[in-house]
Amino acid sequence: MSFVLACPHCGPRPVDEFAYSGEVTRRPQSSPTLRELTDYVYFRDNVAGRQREWWQHRQGCGEWFLAERDTRTNEIISVSLPKPGT
Amino acid sequence: MKEIFFPKRMWRSRGELKRRYDVVIVGGGSHGLATAYYLAKEHGAKSVCILEKSYIGSGASGRNTTIVRSNYRTPEGAAFYGESVRLYERLSKELDFNLMFSQRGHLTLAHSDRALVVMQERAEVNKLLGIKSSVVGPREIAALCPELDLSDRPTWPVLGALFHPPGGIIRHDAVVWAFARAADRRGVDIHPYTEVTGFQQSNGRVTVVETNRGRIECGQVVSATAGWSTLVGDLAGVRLPITTHILQAFVTEPLKPFLDVVIVSSQLHVYVSQTDRGEFLIGAEIEPYTTYKGTGTLSFLETSARHSLELFPQLERTKLLRTWTGLCDLSPDYSPILGKTEVDNFHVSTGWGTYGFKAAPIVGVTLAELVATGKTPELIAPFALERFHTDTLVSELAAAAVSH
Numbered sequence: 001m002s003f004v005l006a007c008p009h010c011g012p013r014p015v016d017e018f019a020y021s022g023e024v025t026r027r028p029q030s031s032p033t034l035r036e037l038t039d040y041v042y043f044r045d046n047v048a049g050r051q052r053e054w055w056q057h058r059q060g061c062g063e064w065f066l067a068e069r070d071t072r073t074n075e076i077i078s079v080s081l082p083k084p085g086t
Numbered sequence: 087m088k089e090i091f092f093p094k095r096m097w098r099s100r101g102e103l104k105r106r107y108d109v110v111i112v113g114g115g116s117h118g119l120a121t122a123y124y125l126a127k128e129h130g131a132k133s134v135c136i137l138e139k140s141y142i143g144s145g146a147s148g149r150n151t152t153i154v155r156s157n158y159r160t161p162e163g164a165a166f167y168g169e170s171v172r173l174y175e176r177l178s179k180e181l182d183f184n185l186m187f188s189q190r191g192h193l194t195l196a197h198s199d200r201a202l203v204v205m206q207e208r209a210e211v212n213k214l215l216g217i218k219s220s221v222v223g224p225r226e227i228a229a230l231c232p233e234l235d236l237s238d239r240p241t242w243p244v245l246g247a248l249f250h251p252p253g254g255i256i257r258h259d260a261v262v263w264a265f266a267r268a269a270d271r272r273g274v275d276i277h278p279y280t281e282v283t284g285f286q287q288s289n290g291r292v293t294v295v296e297t298n299r300g301r302i303e304c305g306q307v308v309s310a311t312a313g314w315s316t317l318v319g320d321l322a323g324v325r326l327p328i329t330t331h332i333l334q335a336f337v338t339e340p341l342k343p344f345l346d347v348v349i350v351s352s353q354l355h356v357y358v359s360q361t362d363r364g365e366f367l368i369g370a371e372i373e374p375y376t377t378y379k380g381t382g383t384l385s386f387l388e389t390s391a392r393h394s395l396e397l398f399p400q401l402e403r404t405k406l407l408r409t410w411t412g413l414c415d416l417s418p419d420y421s422p423i424l425g426k427t428e429v430d431n432f433h434v435s436t437g438w439g440t441y442g443f444k445a446a447p448i449v450g451v452t453l454a455e456l457v458a459t460g461k462t463p464e465l466i467a468p469f470a471l472e473r474f475h476t477d478t479l480v481s482e483l484a485a486a487a488v489s490h
Contacts, residue, residue, distance in 0.1 A: 002383035016385050020375040022329070035475055042327035042418045042474045046316040048378045071330075072378050 003074045007057040008065050008081050021054035023047075024066065048072050055079075096263055097270030100277055106303035107135045107275070109457055110295050112282050112318055113310035114138025115147035116258070116443060117435045119265035119276075120450025121308055121457070126272035128451070129458035133305075134274045136266075137297060139281035143262035146312045149412030150443040151335050151357060151369040153348055155192045155253035157219045159208050159485035162468040163421060166448060168217045169465060171252055173447035183264035185256050186362065190346050191230060192253025193222075195397075197242035197353040204484050205248040212250075222249045233344050233398060240396040242353050253348060255359050255367075258443060265450070285322045291430045292322060306431040306457050310449075313378070313413025315436035324427045326436060327474045328415045331372040332379070333440050334386045336409035338401065340364030345398075354393035365407060368394050372414055372440060380411040414439050419479035420486040424449065424469040425462050433457065434471065441486050 006012045023044060028036040045051075051071050056064045068077040109125060111118040114136045125131040138144070154174055156167035178185045196202045205221050212219035223246050224236050236244050270276055277299070285307070286294035295302045309318045313330045345360040355371040370390045373383065387409065394401060417423055417437030422445065424435055433456060435449050452463045462470065468480050 002385055014385075015375070023376070034477065038475050038477055039325075043325050044316075044327060044329050046326075046329050046376060048317055048330075051376070053375075071376055074377055074379050 003076065005055065005067065005076055006079050007060055007063060008079055009061045009063050010057060013057070013060060017057060017059040019056045019058040021056060021064075024052040024054065050077060096267040097276055100279070101275060103277060103280070103297070103300050103302055104133075104135070104275065106133070108133040108305040109135075109308065110302055110304040110306070111136050111308045111310060112295075113145070113312070114142040114266075114276065114278060115145050115310060115312065116143070116262050116265060116446035117310035117449045117453075118308065119262060119269055120446045121310065121435070121453045122274040123265050123269040123272065124450045124454035125457060126269060126274055128454055131454075131458065132273060134269075135302070136269070136274060136276045137280045137282055137295070138276070138278045141278050142266055142276065143259060146412045146414070146438070146442055147262045147446075148259055149335070149410055150258055150440075151359070151367055152255045152258045152443070153192070153253070153357065153359065154187070154256050154444045155250055155348075156217050156444075157192070157194070157208055157212050157248060157250040157253065157485065158482060159204070159211060160421070160480050160482055161211055161215065162480050163482045163485065164212055164215050164217055166465055166469070167445060168215055170445045170448035173451065174256065177261070177264070177447060181264040181268045183260060183267070185260045185264060187254065187256040188362075189252050189254040190348065192250040192348040193227065193230065193350065194248040194250070195244050195349065195351040195353070196246045196248070197244060197351065199245070201353065202246050205246070208248055208485055218251045220249055222247050231345065231347050231349065233400065234349065235397060235399055239399075242396070255348060255361070261443075261446060265446075282318060282321065285432075287323070287429065292432050304431075306433065308433045308435065308453060308457060310435040312415050312436070312438060312442060315415045315434065319427075319434065319436075322427075322429050322432045324429055324432060324434070326423065326434070326471070327418050328423075328436055329376045330378055331374070331376055331414050331416055332411045333369070333372045333414045334382050334390075334409065334411045335367065335369040336387065336390070337361070337365040337367050337407050338404045339407050341366065341404060349397060351393070351397065354396055356390055356393045356397070358394060358397065366394070366398075366401060366404065372416065378413065380413060382409050382411050418474070420482040421480040422469050423471050424452065424466045425456055425471070427471055437469075439486065
């Protein structure tokens, strides 16, 4: 079963309307080493459990937002708009 | 005489865990079992065990769409998968088990000029490595697959295809069972329903594997756990560039045989073959979001059915028989991650995305060599985990992104 995601603007919609953009990662310092940079670009936590992640309501309002989802059940725990600078 | 009518176990039933094994392989799928088999056969390893958290072959090995091919885009990938196909060709005889490997030919359809250009590139790379592969036009496609809709009715008409004669399908369960039986006969202990819960380390080496059935001292560890690779890696403190996604497939009710090649369309995100039972076996693309929940989606069925009908409109009234999902371990460059990690004696086979099954024999051969000799075989050197730290990727996007 696919799941329903609530866009902060448009409300609950089928997940197929949204583009997934991966788990929230932490941007490295301004002059990172190659190792810090490759870790940021390629390596992922890929948790089995609660994950904070980016979504975009691509086939709707276009808004980028954050969701917290349990990757074991696809249950959406919360959605929120990003704070400036996130 | 009477006993021939009773089913026999193909391998010994699960025994007690020994206190120590030289090599502990996590994951009882085609990769883990092949590694165990070649360790015992080629390197005389006497103390090897397989730990599988569910039943043998329960993961991706039993859920893939059984396609075997080697027409990849990169020289590294094509050479590697080419060797795998050559091993598969000999495997039924070697393992004394009919794997029903049918090298019926594999057609990757092009629906655009750009796709034709990429296929031409792939064909040239393949030819240089001695892999049969060429670009063919609609007339040749019609000869190979007369039932395919080559008219201009579909949304994206077929312009040409990459034809790969040695590609085909194989019985995936038989591959798992044959490796398990052969490994077992050479003394490998197979432990289903034995889940790894942790690793103890000292001096940068794993010394003890903890399981739900007790602890095992170990010489070396191999993780061949596909979609669960990240979680097993975490237990050993090895971070991986992997995300886990579901991939779905379905089969139709059996039909009169009319398709005897494998048809793949990247544009339409489907790959189609007809099984020996007559079922149409149709697979698609991974779901874009990461998840460990292996439940199928209606949108997959709708999209894949619609796209299959673009190719084979005669399937219109065919009923679906069953559908299933598997977990895929996707790497950033669509190439596998094989061999050593930062933990000295902890090796991985991961990053298989949607193309792991076709590599099982060569993974077994090369990982067994690595475990036995401590040296990374040349064939898998480009696929080291280290490449993500040095930013020297092997991009197989063109030939692997849309699975098969």
